[in-house]
Amino acid sequence: MRTNADCVIIGGGIIGAAVAYYLAKGGMTNCVLLESEYLSSGATGRCGGGIRQQWSTEPNAQLAMDSVRIFKTIEEELDADIEFLQGGYLVLAYTDEDVEQFHKNFELQRRLGLDVEILQPEEIASRVVKQVNTDGVRMATYCPTDASANPFLATKAYAQAAVRLGVEIELFTPVTRILREGNRIVGVETERGIINTPRVVNAAGSHSVPLARTVDVEIPITPYRREILVTEPLERFFDPMIISFSFGIYFRQVKHGSVIGGFAYADEAPGFNEESSIDFLTMMSRKLSFLMPALKHVKVVRQWAGLYDVTPDAQPIIGETDGVDGFFQANGFSGHGFMIAPKVSSLLSQLILGQKPDLDIDRLNARRFSEGDVDLDHSVV
Amino acid sequence: MRLTQHPILEFDRGREIEFEFDGRKLLGFEGESIAAALHANGIRVFRESIKRKRPRGFFCAIGRCSSCLMTVDGIPNIMTCVTPLKEDMKVETQRGKGAILLTESFSPGSRPTEARRGAKDVATVSLAIVGAGPAGLSAAAYAGRMGVETIVIDENDVPGGQLIKQTHMFFGSREHYAQIRGIDIGDELIANLSGLPVKLMLGTTVLGLYPDRTLSLLANRRHIELRADAVILATGASENMLAFENCDLPGVYGAGAVQTLMNVHGVVPGKRVLMVGAGNIGLIVAYQLLQAGVDVAAVIDAAPEVGGYHVHAAKIRRAGVPILTSHTVQRVTGPDRVESAEICRVDDHWQPVPGSERTLSVDTVCLAVGLTPNCELAFQMGCRETYVAELGGPVAAHDPDLETSISGVFIAGDASGIEEASTAMIEGRLAGLAAAELLCREVDREELKRLRSEATSSLKTLRAGPFGATAREGKRKMFKVGS
Ligand SMILES: Cc1cc2nc3c(=O)[nH]c(=O)nc-3n(C[C@H](O)[C@H](O)[C@H](O)COP(=O)(O)OP(=O)(O)OC[C@H]3O[C@@H](n4cnc5c(N)ncnc54)[C@H](O)[C@@H]3O)c2cc1C
Numbered sequence: 036m037r038t039n040a041d042c043v044i045i046g047g048g049i050i051g052a053a054v055a056y057y058l059a060k061g062g063m064t065n066c067v068l069l070e071s072e073y074l075s076s077g078a079t080g081r082c083g084g085g086i087r088q089q090w091s092t093e094p095n096a097q098l099a100m101d102s103v104r105i106f107k108t109i110e111e112e113l114d115a116d117i118e119f120l121q122g123g124y125l126v127l128a129y130t131d132e133d134v135e136q137f138h139k140n141f142e143l144q145r146r147l148g149l150d151v152e153i154l155q156p157e158e159i160a161s162r163v164v165k166q167v168n169t170d171g172v173r174m175a176t177y178c179p180t181d182a183s184a185n186p187f188l189a190t191k192a193y194a195q196a197a198v199r200l201g202v203e204i205e206l207f208t209p210v211t212r213i214l215r216e217g218n219r220i221v222g223v224e225t226e227r228g229i230i231n232t233p234r235v236v237n238a239a240g241s242h243s244v245p246l247a248r249t250v251d252v253e254i255p256i257t258p259y260r261r262e263i264l265v266t267e268p269l270e271r272f273f274d275p276m277i278i279s280f281s282f283g284i285y286f287r288q289v290k291h292g293s294v295i296g297g298f299a300y301a302d303e304a305p306g307f308n309e310e311s312s313i314d315f316l317t318m319m320s321r322k323l324s325f326l327m328p329a330l331k332h333v334k335v336v337r338q339w340a341g342l343y344d345v346t347p348d349a350q351p352i353i354g355e356t357d358g359v360d361g362f363f364q365a366n367g368f369s370g371h372g373f374m375i376a377p378k379v380s381s382l383l384s385q386l387i388l389g390q391k392p393d394l395d396i397d398r399l400n401a402r403r404f405s406e407g408d409v410d411l412d413h414s415v416v
Numbered sequence: 417m418r419l420t421q422h423p424i425l426e427f428d429r430g431r432e433i434e435f436e437f438d439g440r441k442l443l444g445f446e447g448e449s450i451a452a453a454l455h456a457n458g459i460r461v462f463r464e465s466i467k468r469k470r471p472r473g474f475f476c477a478i479g480r481c482s483s484c485l486m487t488v489d490g491i492p493n494i495m496t497c498v499t500p501l502k503e504d505m506k507v508e509t510q511r512g513k514g515a516i517l518l519t520e521s522f523s524p525g526s527r528p529t530e531a532r533r534g535a536k537d538v539a540t541v542s543l544a545i546v547g548a549g550p551a552g553l554s555a556a557a558y559a560g561r562m563g564v565e566t567i568v569i570d571e572n573d574v575p576g577g578q579l580i581k582q583t584h585m586f587f588g589s590r591e592h593y594a595q596i597r598g599i600d601i602g603d604e605l606i607a608n609l610s611g612l613p614v615k616l617m618l619g620t621t622v623l624g625l626y627p628d629r630t631l632s633l634l635a636n637r638r639h640i641e642l643r644a645d646a647v648i649l650a651t652g653a654s655e656n657m658l659a660f661e662n663c664d665l666p667g668v669y670g671a672g673a674v675q676t677l678m679n680v681h682g683v684v685p686g687k688r689v690l691m692v693g694a695g696n697i698g699l700i701v702a703y704q705l706l707q708a709g710v711d712v713a714a715v716i717d718a719a720p721e722v723g724g725y726h727v728h729a730a731k732i733r734r735a736g737v738p739i740l741t742s743h744t745v746q747r748v749t750g751p752d753r754v755e756s757a758e759i760c761r762v763d764d765h766w767q768p769v770p771g772s773e774r775t776l777s778v779d780t781v782c783l784a785v786g787l788t789p790n791c792e793l794a795f796q797m798g799c800r801e802t803y804v805a806e807l808g809g810p811v812a813a814h815d816p817d818l819e820t821s822i823s824g825v826f827i828a829g830d831a832s833g834i835e836e837a838s839t840a841m842i843e844g845r846l847a848g849l850a851a852a853e854l855l856c857r858e859v860d861r862e863e864l865k866r867l868r869s870e871a872t873s874s875l876k877t878l879r880a881g882p883f884g885a886t887a888r889e890g891k892r893k894m895f896k897v898g899s
């Protein structure tokens with residue numbers, strides 16, 4: 036393990052891997068990525084892999100759209116298959132609030148140039164997917180360029196490309212403490228020794244909170260369990276991710292043919308609990324077989340849970356920490372970190388490399404919380 | 417081919433009915449497995465493998481592997497080895513991953529709510545036992561005897577576990593059911609439950625085991641939740657596969673599968689069989705094949721000596737079947753089913769000896785190469801996992817009371833390490849007694865102590881001698897690690 040590095044990245048999820056790659060690509064190759072278990076062992080490997088551009092605030096939509104642009108060529112750039120598929124997102128509206136919000140979103144997204152459209156319930160079957168039960172559906176929005184990818188493959192692709200450029204990745208190496216002298220970072224301590232470094236990227240998902248505390252920094256992230264399940268594989272029969280905010284549900288058919296999806300309990304207690312529950316299994320099965328009745332014959336083969344690292348405004352915390360030079364946050368993705376990972380990671384690396392980011396991300400600095408400047412996105416599942 | 421005459425068994429078949437296979441009308445018996453009915457009609461290829469489109473038939477016949485998946489009445493991925501045949505069923509060879517019906521009608525109105533379900537939706541019981549094999553039934557008898565309200569759950573419609581297909585006489589002392597056929601021991605174990613607070617829940621699969629000992633059950637396509645104060649997992653074992661060229665060809669079957677087909681459904685697996693494995697299971701099934709009028713070309717084993725009891729081996733030899741030790745199977749051949757098998761000698765390092773290859777003309781290869789404990793439920797719940805080769809590989813760690821690392825969750829029988837029905841029964845007893853001690857405040861301590869020490873010494877006797885050496889060593893390692 037290197038003992039001196041220009042930057043240490045903590046966390047081998049999609050964010051840590053992508054940041055490592057973009058840093059090395061930008062010329063900072065003496066980086067070390069430390070992961071306490073294996074790549075994608077955190078939220079990344081547990082996520083749905085959905086890539087949605089239909090957001091209700093401009094910055095989020097912009098980040099997602101820019102990320103899709105990167106995703107489209109990333110397989111070539113990284114020389115790896117990540118099962119990227121532009122199968123679209125079908126978003127179902129059930130309530131008055133849904134309908135009102137959907138129209139607002141539609142206006143905003145169209146203004147940004149997104150190819151989103153409004154569908155009437157009876158158009159869904161002929162235009163997008165035959166098997167959806169439209170009972171109770173008031174309207175839907177559909178964006179054919181929304182996408183999905185395999186999070187394991189994407190993380191691995193970024194990580195391997197980073198290694199090819201000179202980055203060192205150490206697995207099963209938890210960081211026990213970040214080291215600080217006065218107002219600057221000087222290194223990290225691991226179970227296998229110390230690495231001296233002037234820069235640390237805290238990309239440890241929900242575990243970023245206890246890590247930041249080792250240098251007396253508080254970040255406003257609350258972990259929440261989110262459950263998810265996968266069925267046996269079937270021949271491919273639908274392409275889009277299907278979601279509904281009022282059901283809190285999302286599901287899609289992955290390349291292998293399995294249907295993968297989850298929903299969020301509104302009353303989930305905060306904490307690091309990652310156990311699977313029977314409640315989720317039964318409720319998710321009911322919801323799925325309501326929304327797509329043909330699925331009632333399909334067997335669930337696995338269920339699991341992961342953590343959402345939720346911030347007060349459901350937007351990530353990106354940027355250098357005020358008062359601690361060299362301490363960069365890349366966490367708090369609040370359940371949508373996979374889809375924006377390419378753009379956010381590239382922007383953060385520009386910041387670390389001392390370049391001017393090509394999109395404003397200063398608004399994502401943690402200082403927004405002390406300044407009371409928060410803008411809640413209504414499109415979180 | 418169906419058996420009409422058998423020296424021991426009488427087949428109590430259901431009504432003869434018509435069903436459809438890939439558009440053809442065939443005859444079968446109501447209630448037998450779809451796989452058995454197809455086999456009786458000479459059909460061995462059930463599906464195509466997903467990637468390489470290779471022909472596949474069934475393998476385990478007890479709903480453990482996924483070799484026999486077919487499309488039945490339009491629904492793909494149906495395990496035909498455990499799904500009962502019904503009149504006018506439409507059975508289709510499954511190609512690829514299977515497609516779901518696109519014409520499914522919608523169910524308007526019943527929009528699911530967000531709410532978590534309350535306690536009212538959950539049934540409760542003091543002790544839940546998963547598996548009605550010898551271990552589970554004995555556990556129920558002893559827990560019930562101590563007054564514990566118990567439910568025994570098994571996915572099969574008939575209790576008895578593996579015993580329901582064992583037509584041979586068991587060995588050992590009377591106390592351990594020697595000289596009784598396995599099929600009759602099951603009946604005796606059921607009779608033992610009469611008058612006790614024990615209920616059987618058959619045709620019910622335990623899908624999952626969740627925190628708070630909540631079981632997810634599937635019965636007749638209905639989902640049931642059951643919360644138990646204690647759980648005994650007596651889920652038995654699954655047959656091992658052996659890797660050789662074309663080992664996935666229809667006609668390569670597990671020994672238990674052959675037994676099920678023959679002794680439960682009265683259908684013979686083929687005309688001429690190569691038995692791989694000369695342990696007790698291989699020897700016994702080879703003998704049962706002979707009893708059913710099937711030719712056994714040879715029994716082979718890679719080990720230099722016969723692993724099973726000599727009495728069993730002697731019976732086989734007397735019938736003229738060669739037992740070839742230091743031999744293995746290299747490959748089987750055939751367009752879409754086994755037509756021949758190539759065997760060869762192996763050296764001291766279990767490597768094939770060049771030039772020793774021989775081709776046997778057989779249509780069935782029966783694998784009796786060991787079992788692996790079914791511990792998935794324990795692992796899902798988070799019980800600590802250990803690897804003990806002598807017990808069959810990955811097993812849930814447990815203490816001498818059969819309790820796992822999670823309090824109130826016990827594991828017994830083949831699921832806690834591969835042994836025999838006789839030891840499974842005693843382990844079941846011990847687990848039942850331990851659960852009773854945990855659950856009953858007013859239990860007769862003296863009686864409990866007496867029954868326990870009786871069971872412990874029985875286990876010791878059963879594991880004594882050279883044939884118990886592996887299990888002895890396995891359990892020694894297990895208890896050293898602790899649960
Ligand atoms: C059920 C579920 C479904 C989701 N679906 C989607 C979706 O469809 N689309 C989408 O965009 N997002 C989705 N998300 C969110 C998405 O998974 C996350 O936002 C994203 O993966 C975050 O990546 P990350 O790299 O920040 O975090 P993580 O993947 O959690 O990576 C953090 C890593 O840090 C490591 N670590 C922790 N502590 C230490 C330490 N002390 N030392 C070293 N390493 C440490 C962890 O082991 C972990 O691997 C979903 C999340 C969940 C839970």
Ligand SMILES: Cc1cc2nc3c(=O)[nH]c(=O)nc-3n(C[C@H](O)[C@H](O)[C@H](O)COP(=O)(O)OP(=O)(O)OC[C@H]3O[C@@H](n4cnc5c(N)ncnc54)[C@H](O)[C@@H]3O)c2cc1C
Nearest residue numbers: 547549550551570571577578622651652829830836837838
């Ligand atoms: C050919 C052969 C010959 C044998 N001969 C002898 C002999 O001579 N003497 C001897 O002592 N032993 C013999 N045995 C071994 C003996 O059969 C087993 O050791 C014994 O059956 C193990 O008992 P058990 O209760 O642990 O498991 P099993 O008998 O396998 O019972 C487990 C039960 O649990 C059910 N189950 C599993 N998972 C679930 C679930 N999730 N939900 C619902 N139900 C579930 C299974 O369907 C099964 O009915 C022989 C075995 C074979 C294959």
